[in-house]
Each structure stands twice: as structure tokens, then as C-alpha cells.
Amino acid sequence: MISDSDLQALVVRAKAATYAGDGDLYAEGRFLGGFTYGDGQLTYVDENTGEVGRFEGVEHISGADGTPYYRLQYHGGRIV
Structure with a gap:
């Protein structure tokens, strides 16, 4: 069983590597699109x-x- 703290830590590291940080998605000039982050098991x-x-x-x-x-699950989009 994976602890809640381990799950939270993985989400934080993955998001740091995506749009929420200075990670791969911004480096590629995109904000949407698939992303996979592996960390151990x-x-x-x-x-x-x-x-x-x-x-x-x-x-x-x-x-x-x-x-x-x-x-x-999430959804969003332009408002104005």
C-alpha cells in the first residue's frame, strides 16, 4: 500500500516537471497535452x-x- 504522503510527494514532483513548475511542458512551448512522469515504482x-x-x-x-x-478529473477553458 502506498501512503498518502508518498502519493502527495509524487504529485508535487510530477507537477514541478510540468506546467506548475519550470518543467518539460513549458520548455516545449505547450500548456496542454499528455505527460507521463515515472518515479520508482x-x-x-x-x-x-x-x-x-x-x-x-x-x-x-x-x-x-x-x-x-x-x-x-478536471476541466476548464477560456471564460472571456
């Missing part, structure tokens, strides 16, 4: 569709054996 995946005007996605973390540990 856990893998964080962010999958989304759409453009800045309207998008939806899901983040999930699974173990090396495919056991799901975390899931977050």
Missing part, C-alpha cells in the same frame, strides 16, 4: 483533450503492476 499520467478555449482531462497514478492509487 509509481507512474503519474496526465491525459487531456481540447485547447485553451475548452479542455478536459484526468491525472492518475498507478503502481508498476498497474494498481491504481490516485485519480483526478
Whole structure:
């Protein structure tokens, strides 16, 4: 079993490597698009569709054996 603190730490590291930090997505000049971050026995995946005007996605973390540990669905888009 993965502890809550281990899950939280992985999410923080993965987001630091994506749009929330100075990570890979910004370096590639994008804000949406799939992203995978592996860290030991856990893998964080962010999958989304759409453009800045309207998008939806899901983040999930699974173990090396495919056991799901975390899931977050989101959506958003331009307001004005």
C-alpha cells in the first residue's frame, strides 16, 4: 500500500516537471497535452483533450503492476 504522503510527494514532483513548475511542458512551448512522469515504482499520467478555449482531462497514478492509487478529473477553458 502506498501512503498518502508518498502519493502527495509524487504529485508535487510530477507537477514541478510540468506546467506548475519550470518543467518539460513549458520548455516545449505547450500548456496542454499528455505527460507521463515515472518515479520508482509509481507512474503519474496526465491525459487531456481540447485547447485553451475548452479542455478536459484526468491525472492518475498507478503502481508498476498497474494498481491504481490516485485519480483526478478536471476541466476548464477560456471564460472571456
